[in-house]
Amino acid sequence: MPQQPLVDVTALQSAVEQFGAERDWLRYHSPKNLAMALTGEVGEIVELFQWLTEEESRAVGDDPKTARAVRDELADVLIYLVRLAAVLRVDLNEAVTHKLASNAARFPAARTPER
Numbered sequence: 001m002p003q004q005p006l007v008d009v010t011a012l013q014s015a016v017e018q019f020g021a022e023r024d025w026l027r028y029h030s031p032k033n034l035a036m037a038l039t040g041e042v043g044e045i046v047e048l049f050q051w052l053t054e055e056e057s058r059a060v061g062d063d064p065k066t067a068r069a070v071r072d073e074l075a076d077v078l079i080y081l082v083r084l085a086a087v088l089r090v091d092l093n094e095a096v097t098h099k100l101a102s103n104a105a106r107f108p109a110a111r112t113p114e115r
Contacts (some may be wrong), residue, residue: 006100009082016083029087038080045073091096 020026049057050067060066085092 005093007096009085009092012079012082013086016079017086018084029083031084034080034084034087038077038084041073041076041080045070045077048073053115 017026018027025079048060052060061070082092084090085095
């Protein structure tokens with residue numbers, strides 16, 4: 001029986017490509033530009049957490065003052081990541097499945113320290 005995909009971004013890939021095509025932005029969607037944009041968006045997430053304590057950082061998504069910003073920046077990161085994968089023809093489901101298996105082999109559960 002085939003395993004259900006861990007990641008299915010087909011609809012998001014189509015929506016992002018259509019959005020870019022409608023604005024004639026696809027010509028700017030080189031891997032370099034998309035990677036740089038992705039890095040910028042990750043930086044915006046980091047900025048939301050700058051100078052917060054551990055406890056404050058855990059509440060960022062629950063605080064009405066910051067929750068919308070967190071959701072928006074996470075969405076931006078996902079959008080750029082999915083577009084970069086599409087441009088590079090990377091199957092994100094295969095990549096994630098492979099990486100999880102690789103991590104499991106590298107870090108067996110029996111060797112994980114107790115907390």
